[in-house]
Amino acid sequence: MxxxxxxxxxxxxxxxxxxxxxxxxxDLPFEMETALVGGxxxxxxxxxxxESTLKLAQASDAVLFxxxxxxxxxxxxxxxxxxxxxxxLRKNMGLFANFRPAICYKQLVDASSLKPELVxxxxxxxxxxxxxxxxxxxxxxxxxxxxxxxxxxxxxxxxMRYSRPEIERIAHVAFQAAMKRDKRVTSVDKANVLETFQFxxxxxxxxxxxYPEVTLDHMxxxxxxMQLVRxxxxxxxxxxxxxxxxxxxxxxxxxxxxxxxxxxxxLNSKNQGLYExxxxxxxxxAGKGIANPLATxxxxxxxxxxxxxxxxxxxxxxxxxxxxxxxxxxxxxIWSEGTTRVGTVEMGDAVVAALAK
Ligand code: IPM
Ligand code: MG
Numbered sequence: 001m002x003x004x005x006x007x008x009x010x011x012x013x014x015x016x017x018x019x020x021x022x023x024x025x026x027d028l029p030f031e032m033e034t035a036l037v038g039g040x041x042x043x044x045x046x047x048x049x050x051e052s053t054l055k056l057a058q059a060s061d062a063v064l065f066x067x068x069x070x071x072x073x074x075x076x077x078x079x080x081x082x083x084x085x086x087x088x089l090r091k092n093m094g095l096f097a098n099f100r101p102a103i104c105y106k107q108l109v110d111a112s113s114l115k116p117e118l119v120x121x122x123x124x125x126x127x128x129x130x131x132x133x134x135x136x137x138x139x140x141x142x143x144x145x146x147x148x149x150x151x152x153x154x155x156x157x158x159x160m161r162y163s164r165p166e167i168e169r170i171a172h173v174a175f176q177a178a179m180k181r182d183k184r185v186t187s188v189d190k191a192n193v194l195e196t197f198q199f200x201x202x203x204x205x206x207x208x209x210x211y212p213e214v215t216l217d218h219m220x221x222x223x224x225x226m227q228l229v230r231x232x233x234x235x236x237x238x239x240x241x242x243x244x245x246x247x248x249x250x251x252x253x254x255x256x257x258x259x260x261x262x263x264x265x266x267l268n269s270k271n272q273g274l275y276e277x278x279x280x281x282x283x284x285x286a287g288k289g290i291a292n293p294l295a296t297x298x299x300x301x302x303x304x305x306x307x308x309x310x311x312x313x314x315x316x317x318x319x320x321x322x323x324x325x326x327x328x329x330x331x332x333x334i335w336s337e338g339t340t341r342v343g344t345v346e347m348g349d350a351v352v353a354a355l356a357k
Contacts, residue, residue: 001308002031004060006053008038009082010281011291011344012066018293018348019064019300022320025352026304026313033060037089038068038082038281048085057089062307063274064300065089067281078139086276090130095266095274096166097173098128098245099302102232102252102262107325111257111334114229119255124235125177126252128245129170130266133196134160135242160196162241167200169269171207174239178214184236185216188224188244200241221248228252253278258333260292263299265306273307275299289343292331294321297351320354327354 003023007016023030035041035053042048048068057063068082078084089095104112104122112119137159171187178185187204189197201218208216219227221244227234228248232255240248253259262278277295285291298321305314329350330339342350 001029001062002033002060003303003308004057004063005032005034006037006057006063007034007040007066008068008085008281009040009070010067010283010286012038012068012281014286014289014291014344015277015293015296016064016066018344018351019296021348022297022317022351022355023300025355026310026316028308028310028313037065037085039070039073041085042073042076042080042082046080048080048082049088053085054088054092057274058093061272062303063089063093064296064303065274065276066296067277067279069281070283082281087135089274090266091136093272093274094131094268095272096129096131096269097170097267098130099177099265099267099306100126100128100245100249100252100262100278102126102249102256104256105261105322105325107322108257108261108334110336111330112255114232114255118232122232122255124232124252125181125237126245126249127170127174127177127237127239128249129162129166129239129241130245131242132162132166133242134158137161160194160243162196162200164199164203167203168207170239171204174204174237175208175211175214178237179211182236183214185214186224186235186238187216187218188221188238188240188248189218190221190244191218192220197241204239224248225251228255249278258292260295260331260333261298262295263302265299265302267306271307273303275303275307289345290332291344292333293344293348294331294351297321297348316355317351320351323354323357324350 007013104119109116139158189201191198191201253262259279264278266274301314301317304310328339329342
């Protein structure tokens with residue numbers, strides 16, 4: 001089993017180090033190889049996704065990814081910005097299905113900004129299409145040209161688009177996931193305004209006919225944002241496009257107490273996957289040793305389950321995380337009165353200790 005480890009920038013290196021520590025105590029036959037990505041790769045090689053990093057990722061069963069980005073790169077031409085690394089990996093590896101589960105651990109009910117009764121027992125799965133939509137349509141703007149700028153440009157645009165096969169395959173992923181859960185799918189669109197999302201809605205409806213046991217409903221994205229904070233438990237599986245999924249998954253993260261708790265998996269049709277926390281590189285807290293490593297540790301668990309066929313080991317990690325939360329240890333982002341504040345490394349150590357028991 002080969003794992004490409006791409007820690008990236010900011011807190012990426014700190015949190016990935018903790019996940020590796022956890023993976024190592026499992027004593028499974030992994031081969032891990034680390035490479036630079038994002039701003040770190042730009043500094044060293046002049047490109048956020050060097051050919052060697054992409055090749056390593058493509059040749060691995062799974063990629064464990066930290067985070068990329070820093071404000072200091074905001075003025076670079078777009079193809080050279082750190083974010084292009086993650087977008088390039090998603091596109092080049094065909095990682096079209098992004099799973100972002102939002103589970104509220106009972107121990108963290110008080111860390112959520114919502115009333116406890118709204119989030120207690122919350123378990124939603126956001127399935128975000130990851131290689132289409134406005135993210136990968138035709139752009140035009142000041143900083144996209146490799147062959148020169150458009151200094152005097154008076155407009156900029158990005159193109160929203162989806163093809164039938166792209167929608168069909170993500171719809172199948174959503175319905176199949178729902179079959180293993182509460183058998184409910186909410187497809188989120190903006191069909192009242194956008195042609196792309198009328199097309200989306202029609203095709204999801206069509207595919208839904210193949211899954212008669214699953215209840216399908218449709219919701220406009222603005223309403224979905226509202227319902228997520230009004231009555232989040234009404235959702236089971238949410239399926240949506242790249243852009244709306246980006247936004248809604250951040251909102252859903254806060255229901256769980258902190259985005260520092262939210263893992264994610266991005267899979268292609270061969271079950272090769274990239275696993276990363278749903279949060280970013282947080283340059284404001286980088287190097288301080290206070291970032292929450294649990295989203296990355298839980299992403300490593302998803303990696304074991306989805307791409308490496310090690311479901312038992314994944315269960316063990318998740319149980320260990322739950323034990324650590326039971327013991328009252330909290331990083332700053334999930335700290336509340338009466339719990340014990342710990343740093344990144346102590347949190348990783350605690351998960352390792354809980355696994356050993
Ligand atoms: C995410 C991030 C990325 C995205 C950025 C870093 C390109 O926000 O994974 O949600 O927009 O997809
Ligand atoms: Mg995002």
